[in-house]
Amino acid sequence: MSANTNRNNEIKNQLHQRNKHKFRYNFPELIASCPDLLKFVSLNPFNDLSIDFKNPDAVKTLNKALLNHFYGISLWDIPAGYLCPPIPGRADYIHYIADLLASTHEGVIPLGNTVKVLDIGVGANCIYPLIGNREYGWTFVGSETDPLAIRSAKNIIDANSLSTYITIRKQSSTAHIFTGLIKPGELFTITMCNPPFHASLKEATAGTERKWENLGQKSKAGGTLNFGGTNAELWCEGGEERFVIQMIKESADFAQSCQWFTSLISKKDTLQGCYRTLDRVKVKDVKVINMAQGQKISRILAWTFTEPIPS
Structure with a gap:
């Protein structure tokens, strides 16, 4: 089946x-x-309660409040300089892949620990496993190459008594994604990934500068943004296109290990190279799920080597 399937979903x-x-x-x-x-809370120029989103401490504390209030995560913290994720957008990814799983499960979202999710690049914040477990009871394996991020994620898991549901594995090779991570005979329901967006440190720094300008402030020394992010979290050689294409190529070697493979795609132009690679590895079905948060448009690319169930 051509990878053209379901490319024109409504935004x-x-x-x-x-x-x-x-x-x-x-x-x-x-x-x-x-x-x-x-x-950190005060009245903004519109006379509404808000925080200063240019203040990284305020943003991190808001995340702590959201995770506690909505998901019962009482203890959450990340090391200085690591990515502090915008929780609403991260929750959207979880809910949309829940819909994807429902599409091949008689329209019903599968719940509980029989759903096993592999989060590629779980990060120091461990945000996807936290939300996915609390919302749907799924179990997660989070992969990570950064030792400090691994330690941070494990601390969050242990502090909230979630080690039964969430485990962290070190990916020893930065050249591979699934290879050396998925064990022989291991089965996952779905994978997810928020790949590094930029193609170089220079590009990442320029992106940071633009975001500070959008917030009405000059960038801090070193280009630190209010939500942070280490080099490995923000960029890799070739950017998200090269990363996702590598993921697609490796997924063919694990076609029987997972029902669905997915990744966030920030740049629409990234999709064309991904489509060509999906065609070459002969996937059975491809879906593009569009998401929006305010003015930010992103999408989830999903593919499977399993024959689609007739609707």
Whole structure:
């Protein structure tokens, strides 16, 4: 089957209908869940309660409050300089892959620990496993190459008594994604990944500069952004296109190990090279799921080597 299947999904202009963050933040409720947030909350120029999103400490504390209030994650922290993820967008990825799994499960989202998810590049924040387990009861394996990120993710898991549901594995080779990670005979329901976006440190730094300008502020020394991010989190040689194409190529060697493979795609132009590679490895079905958070448009690329179930 050609990889042209389902490429023209309608773009959605809002967060997923099951996303707990569809509406404006209720700061009094969030402060009740995380009193440390109080010192960062004030009235903005529109006379609404908000935080200064240019302040990395405020952003991280908001994340702590959201995770505690909505997902019961009472202890969460990340090392200085590591990516502090925007939780609403991360939750969207989880909800959309839940819909994807439902599409081959008689329209019903599969729940519980029989659903096994592989999160490529789980990061120090461990955000996808936390949300996915709390929302759907899924189990997760998170892969990571960075020792400090591994230690941080494990600390979060242990602090919230989630080691039964979430495990972290070190990917020893930066040249591989699935190879050396998926064990012989191991089966996953779905994989997910938020690949490094930029193709070089220079490109990543320029992107950081633009985001600071959009926030109405000059960048800090070293290009640090309010949500942080280490080099490995922000860029890799060849950017997301090369990374995802490598992922597609390796997925062919694990065609029987996973029902669905997925990755976030930030740049629409990335898709064409991915389509060509998907055709070459002879996948059975491809889906593109469009997502939107405000003005930011992104998409999930999903593929499978399993014959699609007739609707």
